[in-house]
Amino acid sequence: MEHGGNIFAAAVAFGGSPEDYLDFSSNVNPLGPPVGVLEKISSALPYLSRYPDPEYRDLCWAVADYLGVKQDWLFPGNGTAELIYLLVCALGLRRVLIVEPTFSEYARAVEAHGGQVKRVFLAAPEFEPRAELIRTQLDGVEALFICHPNNPTGKVWPAEELALLVEETGKRGVLLIVDEAFIDFLTPEEIKSLSAKKFLGRFRHLILLYSLTKFFGLAGLRIGFLIASPEILARLKRVAPPWRVNLLAQLAGVEAVKDHAYQTLTRELVSKEKAFLERELGRLPGFEVLPGQANFLLVRVEGTGKTAGEWTASLARRRILVRDASNFLGLDPYYIRVAVRKREDNLRLLAACKEVGKEYGL
Numbered sequence: 001m002e003h004g005g006n007i008f009a010a011a012v013a014f015g016g017s018p019e020d021y022l023d024f025s026s027n028v029n030p031l032g033p034p035v036g037v038l039e040k041i042s043s044a045l046p047y048l049s050r051y052p053d054p055e056y057r058d059l060c061w062a063v064a065d066y067l068g069v070k071q072d073w074l075f076p077g078n079g080t081a082e083l084i085y086l087l088v089c090a091l092g093l094r095r096v097l098i099v100e101p102t103f104s105e106y107a108r109a110v111e112a113h114g115g116q117v118k119r120v121f122l123a124a125p126e127f128e129p130r131a132e133l134i135r136t137q138l139d140g141v142e143a144l145f146i147c148h149p150n151n152p153t154g155k156v157w158p159a160e161e162l163a164l165l166v167e168e169t170g171k172r173g174v175l176l177i178v179d180e181a182f183i184d185f186l187t188p189e190e191i192k193s194l195s196a197k198k199f200l201g202r203f204r205h206l207i208l209l210y211s212l213t214k215f216f217g218l219a220g221l222r223i224g225f226l227i228a229s230p231e232i233l234a235r236l237k238r239v240a241p242p243w244r245v246n247l248l249a250q251l252a253g254v255e256a257v258k259d260h261a262y263q264t265l266t267r268e269l270v271s272k273e274k275a276f277l278e279r280e281l282g283r284l285p286g287f288e289v290l291p292g293q294a295n296f297l298l299v300r301v302e303g304t305g306k307t308a309g310e311w312t313a314s315l316a317r318r319r320i321l322v323r324d325a326s327n328f329l330g331l332d333p334y335y336i337r338v339a340v341r342k343r344e345d346n347l348r349l350l351a352a353c354k355e356v357g358k359e360y361g362l
């Protein structure tokens with residue numbers, strides 16, 4: 001499977017119905033959407049025959065306020081994934097640099113539009129992002145994609161490394177595209193010091209990708225943003241279709257970012273459960289957990305003598321989905337990625353892993 005969260009394909013491959021699967025393969029808030037979002041959506045159902053606001057006014061005001069960026073720097077889309085394709089198309093990006101292992105859609109979008117991808121591979125097992133590794137690779141490149149925190153490693157760019165990268169790409173006239181789809185899982189203090197948001201305005205070659213689907217549990221509804229200077233956004237507007245964010249999603253976005261209690265609860269839950277999972281998974285024979293800063297864990301299973309594919313299939317037969325991460329470029333066949341969920345779910349995962357381990361004679 002190309003991405004996590006495909007409970008539909010799992011049901012076809014391993015039986016049962018999609019709802020039977022406990023999904024650790026997509027990195028979405030285990031609390032589900034904020035309650036206010038569900039109420040808002042229910043009350044809006046009688047209005048489904050209306051077109052949504054094609055200017056996304058309320059949504060952009062609310063999200064601009066939440067992120068502390070200017071409203072006219074926001075460009076909404078039907079999830080960040082859509083915006084990656086739109087960006088590549090609108091700016092005609094033909095030669096890009098990608099830091100692997102990372103989310104596969106940057107490369108797919110560029111190649112789908114006839115462009116070429118150059119890659120830098122970060123070294124296992126640390127996968128530490130360093131500006132030095134990248135600055136030597138920028139010749140002839142129009143844009144650099146980085147993912148922050150990175151999927152699948154959970155690694156964040158240290159503030160000083162990111163600052164170096166921003167300056168270096170700016171000097172060379174290379175666009176810097178920073179995907180912050182998972183940034184909200186950091187603490188507000190970490191976001192303040194680490195997010196590339198603080199460079200917007202001063203560095204106009206910077207483009208941010210931001211998503212409401214992960215942190216706000218709205219993956220099925222689809223809401224993402226591209227954040228860039230109005231000059232860059234004007235180029236996107238020329239090719240973008242209208243009504244990219246539907247009526248329900250626009251209302252949901254406004255409600256979601258207002259709910260501060262939900263945001264705090266999410267951070268508390270994920271932090272506590274991540275520590276729990278990290279510790280307990282690390283105790284399983286042959287498992288090695290690689291620390292990261294997002295709401296998921298990259299786990300090396302080589303010590304079990306079985307591949308990620310074998311683990312994924314054995315768990316799926318028990319109706320538990322984890323992400324076989326072996327199709328991330330730069331990872332060998334021994335990595336799985338596990339999302340942090342609520343305690344009862346995490347206990348089910350651990351019990352299933354122990355059962356599979358016994359089956360494997362561990």
Ligand SMILES: Cc1ncc(COP(=O)(O)O)c(C=O)c1O
Nearest residue numbers: 079080081103151181211213224
């Ligand atoms: C790093 C990263 N960026 C973007 C996306 C796409 O997010 P969205 O749901 O907003 O399209 C994903 C989805 O897995 C992702 O991992």
